[in-house]
Structure formats: C-alpha cells, structure tokens
Amino acid sequence: xxxxxxxxxxxxxxxxxxxxxxGASQPACAGDPSARDWIPAPVGTNIVAGYLAGLRSxxxxxxxxxxDGASVDVNALVYRQMHYRDFYGKTVQLEFIVPMYRTALDLxxxxxxxxxxxxxxxxxxxxWLYNNEQTKTWFAWEPFIVAPVGRYDGxxxxxxxxxxxxxxxxxxxFVQGVGESTFLEAIAEVEIYGRNTDWYGQTxxxxxxxxxxxxxxxxxxxxxxxxxxxxxxTGGRETSSGETVTTRARxxxxxxxxxxxINDANQIQMQYIHDLKVENGPxxxxxxxxxxxxx
Numbered sequence: 001x002x003x004x005x006x007x008x009x010x011x012x013x014x015x016x017x018x019x020x021x022x023g024a025s026q027p028a029c030a031g032d033p034s035a036r037d038w039i040p041a042p043v044g045t046n047i048v049a050g051y052l053a054g055l056r057s058x059x060x061x062x063x064x065x066x067x068d069g070a071s072v073d074v075n076a077l078v079y080r081q082m083h084y085r086d087f088y089g090k091t092v093q094l095e096f097i098v099p100m101y102r103t104a105l106d107l108x109x110x111x112x113x114x115x116x117x118x119x120x121x122x123x124x125x126x127x128w129l130y131n132n133e134q135t136k137t138w139f140a141w142e143p144f145i146v147a148p149v150g151r152y153d154g155x156x157x158x159x160x161x162x163x164x165x166x167x168x169x170x171x172x173x174f175v176q177g178v179g180e181s182t183f184l185e186a187i188a189e190v191e192i193y194g195r196n197t198d199w200y201g202q203t204x205x206x207x208x209x210x211x212x213x214x215x216x217x218x219x220x221x222x223x224x225x226x227x228x229x230x231x232x233x234t235g236g237r238e239t240s241s242g243e244t245v246t247t248r249a250r251x252x253x254x255x256x257x258x259x260x261x262i263n264d265a266n267q268i269q270m271q272y273i274h275d276l277k278v279e280n281g282p283x284x285x286x287x288x289x290x291x292x293x294x295x
Contacts, residue, residue, distance in 0.1 A: 033187055034257055034269060034290070035217035035227030038140055038173040040091045040128050041084045041294065048293045051078035053273075055286035060107075061278050063247050069108035072282040076101050090127050093142070097122040099150075101161040117151030119161040126171075136177025144169035154198035165206075166194035181219035188212055202240045209236040209249065223262075229255040252276040267292040 041047065053076040060070035082095040098121055104114035126142035146169065150162025157164070173187045193206040210233070217227035231253040238246040257271040269290040275283040 032231065032255075033173070033185070033213060033215065033229070034271065035185065035215050035225070035229065035259070036175075036183055038175050038185060038187070039138060039183070040093065040126075040131060040140070041082075043084050043086045043091060045084045046295050047080075047082040047084075049080040049082070050291045051076065051080065051288060052290075053078075053286060053288040055273065055284040057282035057284055058275075059278075060282045062280060064250075064279050067108070069106070070282075071106045072284070073104045074101060074284070074286075087127065090129070091131055092128075093124075093126040095124045095126075097124075099161070103159040103161070105159050113156060113159050115151070115153070115156060115159040115161065117161040119150040120163055121147045121149050122169075123147065124169075136175075136183070138173075138175040140171075140173045142171040142173070144171070148194075152198075154200065157196070157199055163196065164198055165196040165204075168192050181225070183215075183217050185215040185217075186213070187215070199240065204245065205239050207235055207237045207248065210234050224258070224260045227257045227259065229257070231255070246280050248279070249281075250277070250279040251281075265294050267294075 053074075055074045055076075057070075057072040060067045060072060076099060078097060078099045080095065080097045082093055084091060084093050086092070099119040100117065101119050102114065102116040104112065106112045122144050124142050124144040126140050128138055128140045130137065130139040132138070146163075146167040148162055148164050148166055150160070152160045152162035152164040154164070169189060169191045171187060171189050173185065175183060175185045177183050189211040191209045191211070193208070196204040196206075212232045213229060215227060215229045217225050219225045231251075233249050233251040233253075235248050236246075237244060237248040253273065253275050255271055255273045257269055259267065259269040261267050269292070271288040271290070272286075273288060274285045277283075
C-alpha cells in the first residue's frame with residue numbers, strides 16, 4: 001500500500017483504526033487492568049508477566065456507521081516487568097511494558113495490508129496513597145509515559161505497531177474488599193497525546209482520551225477467582241490541518257476473566273474481551289492469556 005494515492009474514505013477509515021487501536025492495543029493487552037491488579041504485592045517483590053492476545057474485528061465503524069467489507073485482525077505479544085519497593089512509607093511499583101503487534105487490515109477497494117514489529121514502550125510508577133490490608137481498602141495513582149520507539153511507517157500508520165508520538169497516561173484506582181474474597185474496583189484514566197508529525201506526510205493532533213473502568217471479582221476456590229470488567233472510553237478526537245479526521249470515541253467494552261494461582265510464584269489467567277459498541281474503529285473480540293511469575 002505504500003506509495004499509493006489515498007482518498008478521503010481511505011484516510012478517514014485509517015484514522016478511525018489508529019484511534020481505536022491506539023487505545024485498545026495497550027489496554028486490550030497489558031495496559032488495561034485485570035481484577036486485583038491494583039492490590040499491591042509485598043515490598044521487595046519482583047513480577048514478570050507475559051501476555052498473548054488474539055483479537056478479531058466484527059466490523060469497522062466510522063462515526064457509528066459500519067464500513068462494509070472492512071476487517072482488522074490483531075495478534076499481540078507483551079512483556080511486562082514490575083518491582084515493588086518502599087518510598088517514605090508508601091508502597092511504590094515501578095514497571096515497564098514492551099509490546100509486539102501484528103496488525104492486518106482489509107478495507108473495501110484497497111489491497112490488504114499488514115505489519116509486524118515492536119510497539120511503543122510504556123514506563124510507569126504507581127504509588128499507593130492509601131494502603132490498608134485490614135479493611136481491604138487501597139487507593140493508588142500511577143503516571144505512565146509512552147515513548148514512541150516502536151516501528152512506524154508514516155505512509156502506513158493504520159498497521160504500524162508504533163504511533164510516532166509521546167503520550168502520558170494518568171491512572172487513579174480505588175479497590176475495596178467485601179466479605180472474605182470479593183473485591184470491587186473503580187479506575188479513572190486520562191491519556192494526553194503529543195503530535196504525530198508524520199501521518200501521511202501531515203501532522204496529526206489528538207485530544208485527550210478518558211477511560212473509566214468498573215471491576216468485580218470473587219473467589220471460586222482458595223486458588224481460583226473469576227472477574228468481570230466494564231470499560232468506557234470517550235474523547236480522542238483527531239485533527240489534521242484544522243480539519244476533523246476522527247470524531248471523539250464513545251466505546252463500551254466488557255471482559256470476563258478466570259485466574260488461577262498455581263503456587264506462590266506462578267499464576268495464569270484467561271480473559272475474553274468483547275467490544276459492546278464502538279463509535280470509530282474496529283469492534284474487536286478475542287482472547288488474552290496472561291502468565292505471571294513473582295519472585
């Protein structure tokens with residue numbers, strides 16, 4: 001597809017994909033929280049996590065209308081590492097996330113395109129401002145920085161693993177335990193973007209995105225728990241040369257998960273992800289597997 005002329009429909013559909021996948025690639029794989037992720041591990045703990053995800057689209061949407069004959073398939077492999085330490089009496093988590101994506105895009109009247117490579121690296125540092133194990137109550141803030149080091153092609157931004165712009169993500173999380181083994185969680189997240197100066201040879205600007213999560217989980221056995229997550233995203237309007245390329249998002253998603261603690265050091269999780277409604281971009285569904293090793 002590189003070097004071919006793109007009309008308005010091609011560019012608008014591509015921009016819608018960039019919007020949706022920029023939000024979904026990190027969240028749907030490693031960035032979006034799973035149940036109990038915001039309950040801190042003991043100080044001194046190190047965690048290595050690997051994610052494997054396969055997501056398939058059941059339609060691609062532009063301003064709420066389905067684009068006939070369009071589809072997106074995404075496979076992701078993510079490495080994530082975390083370390084918990086004490087900082088002036090507060091528990092702090094340091095982490096970084098390195099993703100790899102393979103994105104395949106089919107649009108009507110345009111040859112299919114795909115690309116594989118390393119995505120943008122995310123660095124974060126969470127601090128638990130309130131940490132009470134007796135009442136099972138936690139409140140934390142984590143700022144992330146997304147560095148544009150991933151593979152990027154300005155003539156093919158639709159399928160590029162990297163997004164060619166800096167961004168910062170600010171997470172605020174509240175967790176409350178109920179009874180012996182049930183936890184309720186609420187998370188608010190805002191992502192602020194820098195400019196992409198090489199989007200089809202133009203500069204692309206993006207308004208902040210706002211995401212809200214509600215999670216609930218409960219034990220099935222002492223070593224196994226199930227969880228559910230609702231995700232809502234809005235904002236993220238994109239403009240180029242003063243013209244709107246993609247309108248703001250109004251996306252709803254549901255995820256179901258099953259987590260099993262094999263032993264003190266090893267944990268596995270399976271998650272089913274399903275977009276309920278998408279304003280712009282692909283409506284995705286698929287499975288994510290996560291393996292966690294703690295030491």
